[in-house]
Amino acid sequence: MEDFNLVIKELISKDIAEVSLPDNLKEDFEKTAEKYIQDGNLLEAIKVFALTKNDQKLIHTSNLCLKENKPYEALQGFLYSQDIEHINKIGFIMLQIPDVRSALIAFKKSNNQEMIEFITKNF
Numbered sequence: 001m002e003d004f005n006l007v008i009k010e011l012i013s014k015d016i017a018e019v020s021l022p023d024n025l026k027e028d029f030e031k032t033a034e035k036y037i038q039d040g041n042l043l044e045a046i047k048v049f050a051l052t053k054n055d056q057k058l059i060h061t062s063n064l065c066l067k068e069n070k071p072y073e074a075l076q077g078f079l080y081s082q083d084i085e086h087i088n089k090i091g092f093i094m095l096q097i098p099d100v101r102s103a104l105i106a107f108k109k110s111n112n113q114e115m116i117e118f119i120t121k122n123f
Contacts, residue, residue, distance in 0.1 A: 091112065
């Protein structure tokens with residue numbers, strides 16, 4: 001297997017939404033992301049899984065972040081995943097920190113109108 005570390009580092013430093021990754025590279029990129037997880041580089045792994053659009057791995061890695069008390073990394077992973085349930089969950093976690101701005105970002109992304117209204121009225 002080729003080491004894609006340098007290429008990946010360059011790609012994840014860019015706006016991930018603007019990067020289009022060829023399908024034939026996804027498997028190798030994800031192997032590198034797994035190495036990042038083993039090395040404790042969860043945010044880099046999240047960015048790679050965002051590039052490969054692997055929502056299942058994004059959610060898994062974001063949950064690892066929560067277990068390691070890294071809510072900001074988890075927030076980023078859940079936002080990339082587009083998983084409404086997990087985005088809403090991280091919104092409540094961010095509210096407990098308290099980081100109202102990050103919570104509002106999560107609640108807007110999950111379209112939780114009740115929490116959006118609560119935050120805008122009370123903060």
